[in-house]
Amino acid sequence: xxxxxxxxxxxxxxxxxxxxxxxxxxxxxxxxxxxxxxxxxxxxxxxxxxxxxxxxxxxxxxxxxxxxxxxxxxxxxxxxxxxxxxxxxxxxxxxxxxxxxxxxxxxxxxxxxxxxxxxxxxxxxxxxxxxxxxxxxxxxxxxxxxxxxxxxxxxxxxxxxxxxxxxxxxxxxxxxxxxxxxxxxxxxxxxxxxxxxxxxxxxxxxxxxxxxxxxxxxxxxxxxxxxxxxxxxxxxxxxxxxxxxxx
Numbered sequence: 001x002x003x004x005x006x007x008x009x010x011x012x013x014x015x016x017x018x019x020x021x022x023x024x025x026x027x028x029x030x031x032x033x034x035x036x037x038x039x040x041x042x043x044x045x046x047x048x049x050x051x052x053x054x055x056x057x058x059x060x061x062x063x064x065x066x067x068x069x070x071x072x073x074x075x076x077x078x079x080x081x082x083x084x085x086x087x088x089x090x091x092x093x094x095x096x097x098x099x100x101x102x103x104x105x106x107x108x109x110x111x112x113x114x115x116x117x118x119x120x121x122x123x124x125x126x127x128x129x130x131x132x133x134x135x136x137x138x139x140x141x142x143x144x145x146x147x148x149x150x151x152x153x154x155x156x157x158x159x160x161x162x163x164x165x166x167x168x169x170x171x172x173x174x175x176x177x178x179x180x181x182x183x184x185x186x187x188x189x190x191x192x193x194x195x196x197x198x199x200x201x202x203x204x205x206x207x208x209x210x211x212x213x214x215x216x217x218x219x220x221x222x223x224x225x226x227x228x229x230x231x232x233x234x235x236x237x238x239x240x241x242x243x244x245x246x247x
Contacts, residue, residue, distance in 0.1 A: 011106065019107040020071045023237040027068035028197070031232075032123055032132050034061045034144045034204045035225040042219050046095050047082055048171050048186060050243065054083035054090070059219050061144060061206055063123040063132035066104075075101030078121035078134040078142065080216055084169070086242070091167040091188075096216060098134055112239050113172020113187045119214060130202070130229055136214035146227035147202035157196035160230050164194050169242065184246050189239030198231040 001014065011017040038059045047053050060081040067074050079097035083090070098119035099105060108114030120135040125148060134142040153160060169188050176182035204227025208217035 011110065019103045022071070022107075022111070023192075023235050024072065024107075025070040025193075025233075025235050026066055027233050029069075029232055029234060030065040030067075030123070031228065031230040032063040032130055032144065032146060033228040033230070034146070034206045035059075035228065036061065036206060036221050037223040037225060038219045039222065043082060046080075046219065047084055047093055051084040051086050051091070051093055051169060051186070054085060056083065057222075058083050058225065060092070061142065061208075061216070063121060063134075063144065065123045069104070072104040072107070073101060075099055075104060076121045076123055077104075077116075078119070078123075078132065079115075080219060081168075082219075086167075086169065086188075089167065091169055093169050093171075095219075096214075098136060098214060110174075112189055113170040113174075113183075113185065115170065117214070130227075134214070134216070136211055139209065139211055139214075141209045141211045141214045142216050143207045144204065144227075145206075146204040146229060149200045149229065150202035151200060153199040153201065157199060160196045160199040160228075160232070161194045163228075164191050164196075164230070164232060164234060166190075170239075181246060184244070185241045186243035186245070187239045188242040189237065191234045192237055193233070193235040195233045196230065197233065198229075200229040202227045202229065 010021045040057045043053045064077045077099040080095040082093045084093045097116045105116045108116045123132045130146040132144040172185045172187045174183040210217040
């Protein structure tokens with residue numbers, strides 16, 4: 001391979017790149033989001049400066065089913081998102097993510113700094129209940145349940161679209177070959193081309209189990225606020241660097 005051929009590759013390994021170039025389109029992406037109040041000290045410890053946790057002390061625990069994802073295939077994801085503010089603007093910090101497919105793990109970490117690890121999330125409708133589970137290393141660390149489509153928001157899809165379009169931040173940390181930080185950035189991005197196909201709210205419950213390698217329970221459940229269920233098509237474009245911690 002010459003230099004031009006090397007620079008034309010979308011990702012590693014050269015013999016079979018893990019993912020193609022973006023942006024990446026998701027069709028029928030399905031969210032199960034349980035919103036709850038947690039411990040403010042635990043939230044502050046999880047949020048990197050200069051982000052400021054939202055004073056509501058809320059945390060979003062999410063399951064996301066992605067059956068049709070360009071370049072990535074069919075997979076499910078689960079994790080923790082924390083509402084924050086950056087320079088006075090409302091935003092979300094993506095704190096933990098667990099999923100069952102290698103291409104989005106590789107791309108997510110390498111491009112945007114998504115905090116992705118391999119695990120076994122599952123989201124399904126069981127009789128009258130929307131149910132989410134997350135297993136890591138043989139231990140079930142999260143179980144969420146929602147009533148199935150209790151209150152429809154179909155007449156106001158703009159609210160759900162605005163929530164999905166909210167600016168999100170990741171902490172991207174990649175070491176160099178000497179083990180020292182080569183990239184230490186706060187990365188921002190916004191989902192685009194959003195079409196909401198369904199949106200509901202329902203009563204919800206969430207159970208979290210302490211685990212050293214999947215520490216979702218480090219943000220304990222103090223009070224359940226509500227559950228949200230959304231189905232949408234959307235695009236994940238490239239992002240930008242908001243803060244470079246090495247400068």
